[in-house]
Amino acid sequence: MAPELEWLEADGLGGFASGTVSLPRTRRYHALLIRADGSPAHRFVLVNGADVFVRTPAGRFALSSQRYAPGVLTPDGADRVASFAPEPWPAWTFRLPEGRTLRQELFVTRDRAATVLTWTLDGDPAGCSLEVRPFFSGRDPHATHHENGAFNFTPTRTDDLLRWQPYVGVPPIAVKSSGSYRHDPHWYRNFLYPEESARGLDDTEDLASPGNFIFDLTNGEAVLVLASPDDGPDWDSFRHRPAREVAAGWREQERARRAAFASPLHRAAEDYLVRRGHGRTIIAGYPWFTDWGRDTFISLRGLCLATGRLDAARAILLEWANVVSEGMMPNCFPSGGAQPEYNSVDASLWFIIAVQDYFAAVSRMPVAERRALLAATEAILAGYARGTRFGIRADTDGLLFAGQPGVQLTWMDAKVGDWVVTPRMGKPVEIQALWINALRFGAQGNPAWDELAGRALVSFRQKFWNASSGCLHDVVDEDFSPGRTDASVRPNQIFAVGGLPFALLEGEQAAGVVRVVGEQLVTPLGLRSLTPSDPRYCPRYAGGVRARDGAYHQGTVWPWLLGAFVEAWLRVNGNTAATRAEARTRFLTPLRAHLREAGLGHVSEIADADAPHIPRGCPFQAWSLAELLRIEHGVLGSDGPK
DSSP, X not given: OOTTOEEEEEOSSSOEEEEETTSSOOSTTOEEEEEESSSTTSEEEEEEEEEEEEEETTEEEEOOOEEETTTEEESOGGGGEEEEEOSSSOEEEEEOTTSOEEEXXXXXXXXXXXXXXEEEEOSOOTTOXXXXXXXXXXXXXXXXXXXXXXXXXXXEEETTEEEEOOSTTSXXXXXXXXXXXXXEEEEEEEEEOHHHHHTTSOOEEEEEEEEEEEEEGGGSSEEEEEEOOOSSHHHHHHHHSOHHHHHHHHHHHHHHHHHTSSSHHHHHHHTTEEEETTEEEEOOEETTOOOBHHXXXXXXXXXXXXXXXXXXXXXXXXXXXXTOBTTBOOSBOOGGGOOOBOOOSSHHHHHHHHHHHHHHHOSOOOHHHHHHHHHHHHHHHHHHHHXXXXXXXXXXXXXXXXXXXXXXXXXOXXXXXXXXXXXXXXXXXXXXHHHHHHHHHHTTTOTHHHHHHHHHHHHHHHHSEETTTTEEOSEESGGGOTTOEEOOOOGGGGGGTSSSSSOSOOHHHHHHHHHHHHHHTEETTEEESSOTTSTTOOOOOOSSHHHHHHHXXXXXXXXXXXXXXXXXHHHHHOOSHHHHHHHIIIIIHHHHHHHHHHOSSSOOSEEETTEEEEEESSSEEHHHHHHHHHIIIIISOOSOOO
């Protein structure tokens, strides 16, 4: 397995642990214990990492590696990694100079903010011990931590439970171990995170280490449980049971839970479904995203409906139905509990699509719940029709205007400072596809929307077809200028043919869109965001903030778009057993092969168009995995990923 790959263990609450196969932490988001406090948007990094050493009669050997500024890698534990296995959870086998091996395992428990680490030495353990020095912070995941006088190094002790309160207002850190604790507080300075350097962000930090945990390996496996407890019977049990007993019980629960899934991809889908208050929501991606409206409603169709999680879909839709404002759904809930941000034109429309698909998936539902979802749908359509924030309003031709200088409203939302990379003001193509689909669904409860849907469809077919390129314009009436068009060949047009319940095009025009997108944008891992023939094409997501984010939608590949393309391809070529088999071979097999090679279950968000085998961008994101599952289960009608 490639050493640059990353692993992730989620707790079902919005918290997680993550790191690299090769051991050194490369992001500020790599940590052993990250807790979500009440909602996915309110996270704390509590335990960042640890130094680990094993002592045998042959000497003392490192089982960890840290990178320090200006680029020093120490200690040398990474050199001793003989193998890594991701199933059923991350496990490393270290080969010691004397020829023996030591196995380190790590898993995160479901519905608890807790991480369990174990170490097992093969052969005679006589004279062997293990030393673990954890690194603490108590910071926001998006920040870095630096030496200060306020950090509280002193724990309280109850039997084998040690509890730290690093800062006032930060959740506690509780540690149980099968060894002994030696208090020896120190600051470790200038940890370096290369992935943050590449993103043009603050890349160094200092971490607090309160002391060492010492394990006598003649007593059996070493166990270290890192947790951030809340009140309740489960945590009361945790307090009073020995570390090995706690770890054994949680390990048995986790092994059984994970074994119940059909594949690693199905299990990965569960990692994105988390609690928000008393309801449910979907994490847009790990490590830095929380729950975003757009991503939630796109992902719900694959993560919940395609996999039979109808109760989760219901809870998520009802939770979000309560936050419609002026006809808009929030695009995101910012970190720290700030007010939701209503700055997306498509999130609300994707909500209606998700409601429509949910209605199609359930045979019966309580009347009150049906009314709540239809009321939210009606509020969105009414708000968009009369006009709402950021210039979003229905024009006289029935199509939907959207845009305001300095604001990014579509999924192509990269922005660097005041520079909106792809502003797309006017009438973007996929927004019209979503709008017309939403109107058609809304007309089932309010016939008044039927006339507007028909008018918009006629206008769409007249205004968006670009005869010279044989496909669709990306934006018409650009910058609110009548007749001005953006003819960029982008993947957004595929939603006029596939990915939504109703196709806006048919016949030769639909075939033209599929042909152009297939020839110019499809890669083994998804769709390019811009055709290579465009002078703005930038295939590599690399460099500083401006260069990287400037390339975000200017050529780099997005796996989540592959689902809409496969559906469009089948609509054009005929949805038969033969064409489904061909689609599977041509479009899904390469992506599934990449996932097998990665071996981690989750789907990388974007990839370089000129090197699509290399993961890039946000390591794991929900909508890519969701679309793969939706196509596998629904469009292609398979029994799931193999």
